[in-house]
Amino acid sequence: MMDISPLVTVLASGETHWNPFKKIAPSFGPFAPILENRVYALIALAWALALCYLGYRLIVNIAAFAKAKKGRYGADMNEAKEDMVWSAGALVGVAAIGSIFGVLVAF
Numbered sequence: 001m002m003d004i005s006p007l008v009t010v011l012a013s014g015e016t017h018w019n020p021f022k023k024i025a026p027s028f029g030p031f032a033p034i035l036e037n038r039v040y041a042l043i044a045l046a047w048a049l050a051l052c053y054l055g056y057r058l059i060v061n062i063a064a065f066a067k068a069k070k071g072r073y074g075a076d077m078n079e080a081k082e083d084m085v086w087s088a089g090a091l092v093g094v095a096a097i098g099s100i101f102g103v104l105v106a107f
Contacts, residue, residue: 051098
C-alpha cells in the first residue's frame with residue numbers, strides 16, 4: 001500500500017504538485033569512478049559505439065545467412081556463415097575487453 005502522508009503534507013502546505021522522485025539522484029554506480037576521468041569516458045564511449053556497431057553487424061549477418069539458407073544459395077550461405085561467426089567473435093571480444101578494462105582500472 002502506498003504511503004500518502006507526503007501528499008497530504010504537500011496539499012496542506014499549498015504546493016501545487018507532489019514529486020515522489022524528489023530524493024532520487026541518478027548515478028552510474030560502480031562505473032562512476034571510471035567516468036569521472038575524461039580519457040576513460042572517451043574510451044567508454046568508443047567501447048559502447050563499437051559494441052553497438054558489432055551488434056548491428058551480427059544482426060545483419062544473421063539476416064543474410066537466413067536469406068541464403070531460405071534461397072538455398074550454398075556459396076552465399078557459407079560466406080554469410082563465416083561473417084556471422086566473425087561478428088559474434090568480435091562482439092564477445094569487445095565485451096570481454098570492457099570487462100577486463102573495468103577490472104584493471106578498479107585495482
